[in-house]
Amino acid sequence: MNFKKYTVQELIDLQMIERPIDGNHGNKHPKSSDYVKKGVPFIMASDIKNGKINYNNCKFISDEQRQKLDKGFSNPGDVLLTHKATIGLTAIVDNKYKEIVLTPQITYYRIKNGINNYYLKYYFDSEYFQNTLKNWAGSGSTRLYLGILAQQKLPILLPEYEIQCKIAKILKNIDKKIELNNKINDNLYNILVTLYKEELLDNDNTELKTLDEFCNIFTGKKNANEFDEYGKYKFFTCGEKELQINSYIYDGPSIIISGNGSYTGRTIFYNGKFDLYQRTYACTIKDNVDKDFIYGLYIIIKNDLCKTISGGTHGSAIPYIVMDDLAKFKLNYDKGIFNKYSKKAKLMLMKIQYNNEENKTLIQLRDTLLPNLMNGEIELENIEI
Secondary structure (H helix, E strand, O other): OOOEEEEHHHHHHOOOEOOOEEOOOOOOOOOHHHEEEEEEEEEOHHHEEOOEEOOOOOEEEOHHHHHOOOOOEEOOOOEEEEEEOEEEEEEEOOOOOOOEEEOOOEEEEOEOOOOOHHHHHHHHHOHHHHHHHHHHOOOOOOOOEOOHHHHOOOEEEEOOHHHHHHHHHHHHHHHHHHHHHHHHHHHHHHHHHHHHHHHHHOOOOOEEEEHHHOEEEEEOOEOHHHOOOOOOEEEEOOOOOOEEEOOOOEEEEEEEEEOEHHHOOOEEEEEEEEEEEOOEEEEEEOOOOOOOHHHHHHHHHHHHHHHHHHHHOOOOOOOEOOHHHHHOOEEEEOHHHHHHHHHHHHHHHHHHHHHHHHHHHHHHHHHHHHHHHHOOOOOOOOOOO
16 A cells, blocks of 8 residues: 655645644633633643543633634644643544634644545554654653644655545444443443442431451552563553553452552452552452342442542542551442342443453554554555445
């Protein structure tokens, strides 16, 4: 397959893309008093998640405030790229709003003729481009930055437009399947939370029990840096990313809880072999307890733990959880109701875990397709889509 190499500046000269513009519109970052409940979204790098704009927690400015700006705003179809601090995040502006305003950390690329905007977005996500971006921005620096003039020198590899569209369609279909799995998982979890509240939490006939009556609770022994990128088993830490390792300390259904840091209280269900960081907790069912109870307990802990321990700060600036926070965690209990609820939870959580594993495979497939195409290992010219 014939990929032609351009710089961003050459694509501007060829009128294939408008001159990229960042959110540095000459005004100061909005003050807290400038934000309104409804208006024009003010998008920051933290609002770009999983290749999309997440409007759930974004700020808004008034139309009047927007009119004071002469640039730094973006329209549906524009490709976004973060170029400062949190660098290399991408998204395509959707149709939810006619216009959004961008923080100075984000550049938008407005596509004109001869480029598919989804192809450009996926190209920005490629390992080749991400490595180039981060190397140019100063990979050894604690604060990455790549300005507009430097961005205009970035390399862009383009095949024929028809091939761009084929590549974009294949990768979009994979993303649609990932998104569908995520929606199914969200719905299943919400159903379980609703059932829990109706059948147990709001039931006056239940009694209070503590978690240590049902579970063995333990931490790992490993340091976080003992992971192995090519390890066979899951290695759960308090960090953002899931890791691998070549050792395991338990095999079976478990509730995994982050014990400190930014993700304190994060609760994950996992069924299989795993190892733990020394400040990550696992809850496994005791021998004298119905094995299916682990599934119901997971929903309760995930829903209620952070509310109960208020983040587990214990007066410290850095949040953390101690063993007693989990051991004496209280829950509403009725054996008959809890037994039925846990069996429902088991079926739904097994489906959620299956979808999560499928998504990991799909993400790996998506992320390897483009470099294989760029290397000429896959030909698309004769593929009908």
